[in-house]
């Protein structure tokens with residue numbers, strides 16, 4: 001099985017065409033309410049999504065800036081994931 005370069009074996013449950021590849025989870029705020037990571041269905045490991053879990057409806061502007069930078073970094077890591 002081919003795993004994306006960003007796949008974390010501890011979080012990956014891809015088996016054949018079932019399950020999904022997942023990167024490590026990044027906690028984006030000190031209250032631990034915003035968590036992001038990369039996700040790709042096992043059937044399409046080259047198609048990455050950003051998985052966003054947000055328990056807050058508002059972020060401080062500085063936290064939003066940090067989250068934006070993290071999203072850009074994830075998007076870059078998702079490019080050409082099967083190198």
Ligand SMILES: [Zn+2]
Nearest residue numbers: 003007012021
């Ligand atoms: Zn994987």
